[in-house]
Amino acid sequence: MTAWLLDPGVLHLNHGSFGATPAAVLEAQQRIQERIELNPTQFFLEGEYQERLDQTRRAVARFVGADEAGLVFVTNATAGVNGVLRSLEPSLKPGDEILVTDHEYNACANAAVVSASRAGAVVTTAQVPFPLEHRRDVVDAVLAAVTDRTRVLLIDAVTSATGLVLPVAELAAQLEPDVRVLVDAAHAPGMIDFDVARLGASYVTANCHKWMCSAKGAAFLWVRPDRRDDVYPAVISHGYNGGWPSAGGHLHAQFDWTGTHDPSAWLTIPDALAAVEAMHPDGWPGVRSAIRELCLRGRDVLIEALSIEPSAPADMIGAIASVPLPSAAHSGSAIFDPLMGALRDRHGIEVPVFTWPAPPDRVLRISAHLYNQPGDYDRLAEALAAELGA
Structure with missing residues (x-):
């Protein structure tokens, strides 16, 4: 992660919200x-x-x-x-x-x-x-x-x-x-x-x-x-x-x-x-391909962990993907679900959990960029299992 200033003590799975700027x-x-x-x-x-x-x-x-x-x-x-x-x-x-x-x-x-x-x-x-x-x-x-x-x-x-x-x-x-x-x-x-x-x-x-x-x-x-x-x-x-x-x-x-x-x-x-083009041997086409493959792999991990079907065909996925989560009676925020804070505070994972389209329904959205690794999504799946009681 030396090319980025992201806190190495936090697992960043939310590139989609604000991006990350190389040093x-x-x-x-x-x-x-x-x-x-x-x-x-x-x-x-x-x-x-x-x-x-x-x-x-x-x-x-x-x-x-x-x-x-x-x-x-x-x-x-x-x-x-x-x-x-x-x-x-x-x-x-x-x-x-x-x-x-x-x-x-x-x-x-x-x-x-x-x-x-x-x-x-x-x-x-x-x-x-x-x-x-x-x-x-x-x-x-x-x-x-x-x-x-x-x-x-x-x-x-x-x-x-x-x-x-x-x-x-x-x-x-x-x-x-x-x-x-x-x-x-x-x-x-x-x-x-x-x-x-x-x-x-x-x-x-x-x-x-x-x-x-x-x-x-x-x-x-x-x-x-x-x-x-x-x-x-x-x-x-x-x-x-x-x-x-x-x-x-x-x-x-x-x-x-x-x-x-x-x-x-x-x-x-x-x-x-x-800067980003230089991070992959195939330049920007390689970057786009790599982060999409990583996102799809992460989505597959979550689908298996949650025992759900894919929410959309693969050709409608780029480098962000959302999966529905079980409804929660406490999901009262207009935008973010309390699970987002729990994943951050107890597991060191930054990932958005939206109350969408309205409480109590919610989705979790992962992102992928070149600073992410396949194991990041395994760690997220373990944290979700702990929080959801799976």
């Missing part, structure tokens, strides 16, 4: 911060910031299959979702619908509710089964919830609580352009083979601090060419009236400067891509 990337971030502080005026106002941001944009665009003109940076995928939804509010009419699934990340579902309420629109929910047997179950559930008033579909590329890789491209192919598809791809880049342009969606936002392992606070938003003129960040700044001298077109002018902030997390993304 070399944090060192690169510190160098950037020191450079800024040497002369902030020079860095921000005399071209260096914009030049380094554009270099980072090129690296990210190559990695995720995007064109540079449509790619901008935000602090996290939630900020990207908020920017798009706020931009869409003027086009929504009373009675229009924003469609989400019941697996949608709570923060982004909340953003949909607020934008809908401002416009007099409503949020509707597609009930996606879990456990499920086939990708088609997702497509059928979402399409069944589409009506002639559906204007936007907000959907995860990889769901947070349930760890499912959703068939976004299939849905976009059937819904676009009549229904604008906004993809919350928070977990996707670095975890699965991911190409934003091939998804066919209007908007794609994703984190770089999760599976790409940049410093925390780095994410991007990509907008399809025909949708770019009317998209703005949630924070309006100098670019709105041409006050920020970006040469990259409308999107860059709006998003590249939304006020003074620390851009070092964004600027570490190329360092992160290089």
Whole structure:
């Protein structure tokens, strides 16, 4: 674990929530911060910031299959979702619908509710089964919830609580352009083979601090060419009236400067891509394959320990996977089950246990990255047996 700063006394099985940043990337971030502080005026106002941001944009665009003109940076995928939804509010009419699934990340579902309420629109929910047997179950559930008033579909590329890789491209192919598809791809880049342009969606936002392992606070938003003129960040700044001298077109002018902030997390993304690529002899394809195989192995261990069937087919699993746990009468938290604290405090294991879809039902979600080992999941299974009385 020398490449990482993770506490060696804790078993970390929760990469999916916040990522983990290699030590070399944090060192690169510190160098950037020191450079800024040497002369902030020079860095921000005399071209260096914009030049380094554009270099980072090129690296990210190559990695995720995007064109540079449509790619901008935000602090996290939630900020990207908020920017798009706020931009869409003027086009929504009373009675229009924003469609989400019941697996949608709570923060982004909340953003949909607020934008809908401002416009007099409503949020509707597609009930996606879990456990499920086939990708088609997702497509059928979402399409069944589409009506002639559906204007936007907000959907995860990889769901947070349930760890499912959703068939976004299939849905976009059937819904676009009549229904604008906004993809919350928070977990996707670095975890699965991911190409934003091939998804066919209007908007794609994703984190770089999760599976790409940049410093925390780095994410991007990509907008399809025909949708770019009317998209703005949630924070309006100098670019709105041409006050920020970006040469990259409308999107860059709006998003590249939304006020003074620390851009070092964004600027570490190329360092992160290089650092993680060097950790596997086959580079990023090898990384993705290794962490997926490790996750599937961990899921198999838990399935056997809990004497349950798989909750989803293997082709819907990336490097995070969730398994249902026995219901618990004490599972009263809106988000996390007390079992999560017990696993941490009594067994030294950090792994999320969500009350999902609502108490008393709950799921446990494992993650895998290169700092994990197969035996980690055996240890988790032993701890679960002790806590559940198996």
